[in-house]
Amino acid sequence: MKNLKTLILLCLMALGFNTEAQTYVGTMTVDGYKRENVKVTLKKTEKEGIVLTMYRVKFARLMPVKIDFDIPRLKLEGGRLTADGVVPVSDGKRYEKYTIRNLDGTADSKQISFSCKMGDKPFSFTGQRKEATR
Numbered sequence: 147m148k149n150l151k152t153l154i155l156l157c158l159m160a161l162g163f164n165t166e167a168q169t170y171v172g173t174m175t176v177d178g179y180k181r182e183n184v185k186v187t188l189k190k191t192e193k194e195g196i197v198l199t200m201y202r203v204k205f206a207r208l209m210p211v212k213i214d215f216d217i218p219r220l221k222l223e224g225g226r227l228t229a230d231g232v233v234p235v236s237d238g239k240r241y242e243k244y245t246i247r248n249l250d251g252t253a254d255s256k257q258i259s260f261s262c263k264m265g266d267k268p269f270s271f272t273g274q275r276k277e278a279t280r
Contacts, residue, residue: 168258197218226251227251227252250262
């Protein structure tokens, strides 16, 4: 009985660790336009699989507002992050014009780095994991 309780506790702990979002801060580049200190989370969800969320970003110097957006249905296997033909979403709206193509990169507990095409523009992000504040 004691072993069963220990096993259940370990399984619950493992489940919690797998669903916890990893937060990174780094540099985003879109077609030559660079933004520093961009916050990104990578989280496993039940509905969309691995979802990358970027917070308060602009995609051009003259873009009038900052937005949050999600890139759902990413694959993360053995530290390799991939996706192709994925439509980004912001505030529940899909942006087919900016479909993510050939996303390839790496992600682990210390850093994330990837590049892709967002619509017809080259897009990349490189960041370091941000430690959780207590």
